[in-house]
Amino acid sequence: MSNKVKVGIAGASGYGGGELIHLLLNHPKVEIERLSAESNAGERLSSLFPNLPDIGILEKTSSVSLWNDLDILFTALPAGMSSRIVATLPKPHPVVIDLGPDYRFAKADDFSNVYHMEHGAPETLPSSTYGLVEWNRETISKARYIGSPGCFPTGALLGFLPFLHAGFLDKGPVIVDGKSGVSGAGRALTQDTHYPEIAEGMKAYKPMVHRHVPEMENAMNLFSGETGEVIFVPHLIPINRGLISTIYLPVSDDVTPGMIESLLLKYQEDNPFVRIVNSPPSSAHVRGTNRIDIHAVRSKKAVVVMTAIDNLIKGAAGQAIQSMNLVLGEDEMTGLPLWGAFP
Ligand SMILES: NC(=O)C1=CN([C@@H]2O[C@H](COP(=O)(O)OP(=O)(O)OC[C@H]3O[C@@H](n4cnc5c(N)ncnc54)[C@H](OP(=O)(O)O)[C@@H]3O)[C@@H](O)[C@H]2O)C=CC1
Numbered sequence: 581m582s583n584k585v586k587v588g589i590a591g592a593s594g595y596g597g598g599e600l601i602h603l604l605l606n607h608p609k610v611e612i613e614r615l616s617a618e619s620n621a622g623e624r625l626s627s628l629f630p631n632l633p634d635i636g637i638l639e640k641t642s643s644v645s646l647w648n649d650l651d652i653l654f655t656a657l658p659a660g661m662s663s664r665i666v667a668t669l670p671k672p673h674p675v676v677i678d679l680g681p682d683y684r685f686a687k688a689d690d691f692s693n694v695y696h697m698e699h700g701a702p703e704t705l706p707s708s709t710y711g712l713v714e715w716n717r718e719t720i721s722k723a724r725y726i727g728s729p730g731c732f733p734t735g736a737l738l739g740f741l742p743f744l745h746a747g748f749l750d751k752g753p754v755i756v757d758g759k760s761g762v763s764g765a766g767r768a769l770t771q772d773t774h775y776p777e778i779a780e781g782m783k784a785y786k787p788m789v790h791r792h793v794p795e796m797e798n799a800m801n802l803f804s805g806e807t808g809e810v811i812f813v814p815h816l817i818p819i820n821r822g823l824i825s826t827i828y829l830p831v832s833d834d835v836t837p838g839m840i841e842s843l844l845l846k847y848q849e850d851n852p853f854v855r856i857v858n859s860p861p862s863s864a865h866v867r868g869t870n871r872i873d874i875h876a877v878r879s880k881k882a883v884v885v886m887t888a889i890d891n892l893i894k895g896a897a898g899q900a901i902q903s904m905n906l907v908l909g910e911d912e913m914t915g916l917p918l919w920g921a922f923p
C-alpha cells in the first residue's frame with residue numbers, strides 16, 4: 581500500500597486546478613486521488629487538459645463523499661464556493677488549502693464586505709490563516725484552513741513587506757502598479773479576455789477599487805503593523821502567464837542604498853523562492869517557476885521595488901503547494917520548480 585499523502589482538487593478544470601495537477605504529478609510525497617468540476621463534471625482530465633496525462637474523470641464538486649478520506653483538499657473555485665463545500669464536510673476532514681479568497685480574511689464580515697456574499701463556514705475561520713508562506717510559516721504549518729493569497733497581493737506584498745517590516749516607510753501611501761497576464765482572469769470566456777479584446781493592447785482596470793486592495797492592506801497590517809493606504813491599479817497585458825508589480829514606497833532620508841542591499845540579501849537568504857536580481861525582473865524569467873524575482877532602486881524620496889512572478893505558480897498553485905509542504909512537515913521546496921525554460 582502507498583504511504584503517500586492523499587490529495588483532492590476541487591475545481592480541477594480551471595487554470596488554477598490544472599496547474600495544481602501539473603505540479604503535484606511531479607511531487608514525490610503525494611498521490612492525486614480525486615478531481616472535481618462543475619459544468620465539466622463527467623469529462624476526462626486529458627480532454628480538458630491535453631498537456632496532462634489521462635488520470636481520471638472529473639466528478640461533481642458537491643458530492644461530499646469525494647473529499648472525506650483525503651489528507652489535503654485544494655479548492656480552486658470562485659469566491660464563496662470553498663467555504664460552502666467545507667460547511668458540508670463531516671469532521672474530521674482534510675486540511676483545506678483554498679486558492680480563492682474564502683480564507684484570506686480572519687473575519688467573516690471582512691470577507692463579506694469585499695466579496696458581497698456570506699461566508700459559507702464562519703465557524704472554521706478561527707482555525708484558518710493567510711498562506712503567504714514567506715511571512716507566516718509557523719502558523720501555516722498548524723492551520724486547518726489556508727487562504728492562499730491572490731496573485732496581485734503575492735507579487736506586491738512579497739516586494740514591499742521587507743521595507744515596511746524594517747521601518748523604512750515614511751509618511752504616505754504604498755503605490756502598487758500591477759500588470760497581469762490573461763490567465764489571471766481564469767478559464768471561462770468573457771468579453772474582456774476574448775482574444776481580439778486583449779491581443780495587441782493593454783489597459784488598466786478597476787483603478788483603486790480592486791478587491792485585492794483590502795487584502796493587501798489587511799496583510800500589510802498583519803505582517804508589518806503598518807495601517808497605511810495601498811493605492812493599487814492593475815493592468816491586463818497580452819501575455820498568458822506572468823505578473824509584474826512596480827511598487828513606489830516613500831522612505832525617509834536616512835535609508836541608504838547600502839541598507840536596502842543588506843535588507844534584500846538577508847531576505848533572499850531566508851527565503852528559498854526569493855531571488856534578488858540586479859536589473860528589473862521579467863515575467864519571462866520566472867515563467868514555470870515558484871520564484872519571485874525582486875529588484876529595488878533608490879530615488880530621492882522613495883524606493884521603487886519591482887517584482888515578477890508566474891501568476892499561476894507563485895501566485896496560485898505553487899504557493900498553495902508550498903503551504904501544503906509546511907503542513908506536511910516537508911521542506912517547503914519539495915516538488916516545486918525553482919528554475920524554468922527560457923525563452
Ligand atoms: N488564475 C489565477 O492566476 C489565480 C486565480 N486565483 C483564484 O483561484 C480560484 C480559481 O481560479 P481559476 O482556476 O483561475 O478559475 P477558472 O475559471 O479557470 O476555474 C474555475 C473552476 O471552478 C469551477 N466552478 C465554476 N463555477 C462553479 C460553481 N458554481 N460551483 C463549483 N465549481 C465551480 C469550474 O468548473 P467548470 O470548469 O466545470 O465550470 C473550474 O473548475 C479563484 O477563486 C481565483 O480567484 C488565485 C490566484 C491566481
Ligand SMILES: CC(=O)N[C@@H](CCC(=O)OP(=O)(O)O)C(=O)O
Nearest residue numbers: 679680730731732760761764765
Ligand atoms: C487578470 C485578472 O483578471 N486577474 C484577476 C485576479 C486573479 C486573482 O488572484 O483573483 P482572486 O483574488 O479572486 O483569487 C482579477 O484582477 O480579478
